[in-house]
Amino acid sequence: MKLPIKGFGKVISDDKGILSIHYSNFSESKENKNSFKIEGENITTELVEDSPIEDIPTAFLKLHLISHRHFKPNTLNMDNIFNVIETIAWTNQGPMRPEVAEKLVDGTSSLKIFSLDKFPPMADYIIPSHVRIADTSRVRLGAYLGKGTTIMHEGFVNYNAGTEGPNMIEGRISAGVFVGKDSDLGGGCSTMGTLSGGNKEIISIGERCLLGANSGIGISLGNDCTVEAGLYVTAGTKVTLLDKSGENKLVKAIELSGKDGILYFRDSISGKVYAKPNKGEFKLNKVLHDNN
Numbered sequence: 001m002k003l004p005i006k007g008f009g010k011v012i013s014d015d016k017g018i019l020s021i022h023y024s025n026f027s028e029s030k031e032n033k034n035s036f037k038i039e040g041e042n043i044t045t046e047l048v049e050d051s052p053i054e055d056i057p058t059a060f061l062k063l064h065l066i067s068h069r070h071f072k073p074n075t076l077n078m079d080n081i082f083n084v085i086e087t088i089a090w091t092n093q094g095p096m097r098p099e100v101a102e103k104l105v106d107g108t109s110s111l112k113i114f115s116l117d118k119f120p121p122m123a124d125y126i127i128p129s130h131v132r133i134a135d136t137s138r139v140r141l142g143a144y145l146g147k148g149t150t151i152m153h154e155g156f157v158n159y160n161a162g163t164e165g166p167n168m169i170e171g172r173i174s175a176g177v178f179v180g181k182d183s184d185l186g187g188g189c190s191t192m193g194t195l196s197g198g199n200k201e202i203i204s205i206g207e208r209c210l211l212g213a214n215s216g217i218g219i220s221l222g223n224d225c226t227v228e229a230g231l232y233v234t235a236g237t238k239v240t241l242l243d244k245s246g247e248n249k250l251v252k253a254i255e256l257s258g259k260d261g262i263l264y265f266r267d268s269i270s271g272k273v274y275a276k277p278n279k280g281e282f283k284l285n286k287v288l289h290d291n292n
Helices: 056-067 098-104
Strands: 005-014 017-028 035-039 042-047 088-091 094-096 113-117 131-133 143-145 149-151 161-163 167-169 238-242 248-252 262-266 273-277
Touching: 005 056, 005 094, 017 042, 017 056, 017 094, 042 056, 056 143, 088 098, 094 098, 098 113
Parallel strands: 131 149, 143 161, 149 167, 238 273
Antiparallel strands: 005 017, 005 042, 035 042, 088 094, 088 113, 238 248, 262 273
16 A cells, blocks of 8 residues: 555544544545545545644554554654644543543542553554454554564554564564564563654564563664573674684674674673674474464
């Protein structure tokens, strides 16, 4: 699918404005500019130019397009989305303003608040085919989950981020991060996103990679890379590079960003971080993913 796109859906509003939109149909737009039209509970949104987000209908449309697998992360302009969409109480009685929910919560009411967030859980709007999500509250609308992806209880996928599939995810995929097929993010591991700390570098993980439990990366991994459990490799981490000739070279990790076939590990005695050619070949357990 490509622009221009028309999205048709249902809108939930209150006297202050739009709370939520569920888009169910998409087609080619014939309009010449971005716009939206609300008639009762029906909404039609035209996405013609991929410019920074200026309104809630466009924001929800772009999030839906990514989660429906029509666009991969980082291919739509998501700038300004945090200034446009509002924090909402996502509840078992539908979306509502936090101040409204506050008045209803008294310890005995039947109201169940699942989250207070700008982004609703993806599975409340879209259930992609051939995926497993152990805790649906940990995958935001706007996440891209490729076929064969498994998100375990400690896994998290932000908006404008995701997996090519098949993948095993037991760690955090931050905004902007995309994980290549057959890679595994171990329990509690982390990927540095583009939202916090002013980080502008888009992190990606190649195919057949393994991030060990409680590890993390602030650089991209090429194909066939492994990061030892508990090791966090940031862009400025000093890494001793072990080459085939036996010579050692000290480099910043950013110099290795995106390169294939590297094993990152920490010497348990000296504490130094090393990188060497990764001789192992990591493979996902096909039984866990083929029947999603």
